[in-house]
Amino acid sequence: MDIVTTFFNVDVLWRSMPQLLQGLWRTILLGGLSIILGLVGGLALALVRLYAPRPLRWLSIAYIDVFRALPVLVWLVIVYYAFPFIGIRLSPFASACLALTTVSAAYTAEIYRAGIEAIPRGQFEAAQSIGLNAFDVMRDVILPQAVRIVIPPLTNNSINVMKDTALASVVALPDLLKQATQAQALAANPTPLIGAALLYLVLLLPLVRLVARFETRYSSREAR
Template sequence: MDLLLDQFFNIDIMRQVLPLLLRGLGMTLLLCLAVIPLGLVGGLVIALVCRSRYRPLRWAAFALVDFFRAVPPLVLLIFIYAGLPFVGVRPSPFLAVCLAFFLNTGAYYGEIYRAGIESIGKGQWEAARSSGLTLPQTLTYVIIPQAVRNVLPDLVSNTVEVVKLTSIASVVALPELLYAADMARSVTYNPSSLVLAAAIYLALLWPCVRLLSRLEHRAGR
């Protein structure tokens, strides 16, 4: 038991590496602030394009959504970061992560938005248009607010997955939380820093998980 505590719950080591992990947490939060809004906005645009009257545009949007949902985000990230330099494009680690996550999460958010929009009855569209609202006004004031409310649990769930997904940014040496914890482990020869990083992730995501449970319960009622 003493060996277990010393290797995984060494308080002295956790105290020493905490400043490094907090800097990594700052990068993780910055990454989330960049990726999540991009994914939400991009997903909404994708959902609207998927409902376009122009069949070729609609098919192209469906193909891109299916492609980026099928490709593992880690593969996409490595391709952008390590593959694009062969054609003269050298993105920074932060830019590569943002682009890869935007393409992946935008596709998932797009499908969620599309399901929400399709859940709105045709009568809502007809009533809004008959009252004199233009199509953009109908979407902005009538359809999208109701659609978001209908799929809010799914949006929150996907956002939680995005936050957890930021941990793969460590493969391109972006100094986020997991990368900082792994660097601390390699210096101290002790995995307590990884346990501390897991505790930080838990503290960060637990409120979101509880919020998701309440939203799902409310939606079920």
């Protein structure tokens, strides 16, 4: 068999495409939900780390450090296989979503923190001088500026989360990678894996270009 028949078999790819598209939908759903929850959780963690009482700050720092150091795959295996021993049973989708969200939130928290700390102190003082309370200062003055700064790294982190969804195949979630490996086994041909790789590229390349565009735009603003 030549390389085209082995890795780029059009007939095998066509027969496996419905299965791959089902897996792609689950990958998008898992990645999108994990990204959204990670963004919300990361913002809450960042605010706790910066402004909460000291014991809560210590807890948030410990959480961020632990989950940034913990490999996603190891944490996913613990959530799915170890949690049932303490009475917590989660579906493969819920386990993968929990693992991705908790790790993503830790990275996102550090991104938000860096963005908030990049805002000049005078912005806080000016907002307080016109009578805004702490909540309004953060919501109306600080966060809108900080978000513009952190959009490139947040988008980059979202790409990493979407790529990490492939780890969900370890817990038998029929995502894109799992469907591709099953199609490969049925066809006795690796072409479905090539098809999965192409679908990942179609999904993630626009996000990669979006990051580059954000970085270029931000750099041009900084240069003015």
